[in-house]
Amino acid sequence: MTQNNSVTGFTSNSSSATMTIPSGATVVKAFLTWSANTGVYTGDTRRLCAQYSAGRGVATMPAGSATGYTNRSVQLKVANAAITDIAPGNVLVDPASQATALYYSASADVTSAFASVPTGTEVTISAGNIWTPTGAGCYAGWSISVVYDYGTYLPNNPASVPHNIIYYEGHVRQGANDADLTVAFNGFTAVAAGTRAGFTLFEGDRNITGDSASYSRGGSTAYTEIPNAAGATGNIGISRAVGSVRYTGTAGTAFTNQSVDVASVPLSNVVAGDSTVNLRLGTSGDSYLLRNAMLSVPTAGLQLVKTFDGTADTQARTATELATFTIRITNTGAGTLRNIVVTDDQANCARSLGTLTLAPLESTTYTCTASAPSSTGYVSTADATARTVVGDFLAQDSDSTTVLLSAISLTKTSALAPGGTGKAGDVVNYTFTVTNTGQSVLTGIVITDPLVGLSAITFGAWPGTAGTLTPGQSVTASATYTHKQSDVDAGSVANTATVSAADSDGGVRPTGQANRVTPIAAAGAVTVTKTGALASGATGRVGDRINYTFTIRNTGNVTLANASLVDPLPGLSPPVVTWPTSTSGVIPVGQAATATAFYTITQADVDAGSVRNTA
Structure with a gap:
């Protein structure tokens, strides 16, 4: 039975799996791993995937070089993205001394293929074009290992608690005559329970038992067996991969990928303070290939959030107004935190929280004000450090908030x-x-x-x-x-x-x-008009009176003050002025003052024939 390449657009040997990246998370690392027979069987020059028999016959090799697996690209499709060619980055092959059919395995970093992967919903991942012979006993398969990160702790989301991820790659064949393989994980300290292990096995047979995986913790020689994907022990390789999708062979029978075991399992015996985990794989029956193993260990984490009011990341302040801040510190890791110290560019916001401890996911909050107002906007930053009670591991974080000038x-x-x-x-x-x-x-x-x-x-x-x-x-x-x-x-x-x-x-x-x-430019102006007439009954003789009338008019744009009337005519009586306001000497714009005076005609005036003068 051969695979019928049901994934549209793939060249050959394609299959699919499903995966869900949680909402809010980003894939920070992804490795694609694949493996197949090389077509070489130790001690036989024929192209074989299993020991030769007339009934099995020989294997059919892919076109081209007999070692095409060293450089042939595989195809990968993530969700709705286009199919891309993935060149092998690391190819390993069984040594010639291996006394059975020889396998190869390869891997490549495919993190970039997940740059736009949808989150919070199941997506389909397909791979194909794997170089492999076809025939009796031949296999080909692939797996993908993904590390995702939330970037920061998300309240009410325990999955965002930070973990230390240790990832090993290799190519180890395990057969009945081989010593058990121990993969030693160290260089960490678990600050709480919750450690998980994962691995990829190729060519495990469900109907052949005796193969097992187990682990020990903290240097102990006591091992705990890990059940297989079906929950049973004593048969770790049963060709069942997490997320695999059933496909149909050419004979019309539905079946799953029969060549890959992918597992992610909790190591419930690992406790806070453990700094080593040994993963042991062995077999007394079924043979298989271990390609990778990984460990996810809960680690210390701390989140500091500095805001205006616990929510807003910016605030506006005038040049005379003090900024105010809310600082929240959350234990986002595993294990209790102590010795919490906050440093801040605003002296009023620095704190040493003394004997306060924070259990996982517990928070503490305080408020503070800026040291002084500012005539410019600025960014204010706080840094926090803490230590775990178990292991004295450092957890730290920093955060900034913006103060905008309001003007x-x-x-x-x-x-x-x-x-x-x-x-x-x-x-x-x-x-x-x-x-x-x-x-x-x-x-x-x-x-x-x-x-x-x-x-x-x-x-x-x-x-x-x-x-x-x-x-x-x-x-x-x-x-x-x-x-x-x-x-x-x-x-x-x-x-x-x-x-x-x-x-x-x-x-x-x-x-x-x-x-x-x-x-307003002042434009003062005045006009004076003067009329004279003989008094009633006068004929122009010496001793007759001339009555004079004066009109003083303000023709400018400003009120005139201290106005006075002067007439140099000798003998003229003092003018009697009538002012337009109650204040003497004041003439509003457009108004006039009037005055009267009289003059007695002299012989000289009569002799001159007139009286002339200017007021």
């Missing part, structure tokens, strides 16, 4: 409306420009201006959501003001506008101010 600026300009000259009643157009000069999004932006008589301030088009400015964005607003005479008299209009906003954490509102002095 806003305001500029204010003014200009007379067209046609204005700077007189009372002229309209001044004010323009306000608000800019987010910080690093945090600002909302609820409000401009206030205490100038009495200023119209409502109206915003123009916002660059995005109304009332919101992202860092670097600006918006303009406008208002109008009508000059009062008091403004013109003062020579300017001075006032201060203020802008405020809310930042992302709702603390102190950032503010900005803009002072504006709008100058």
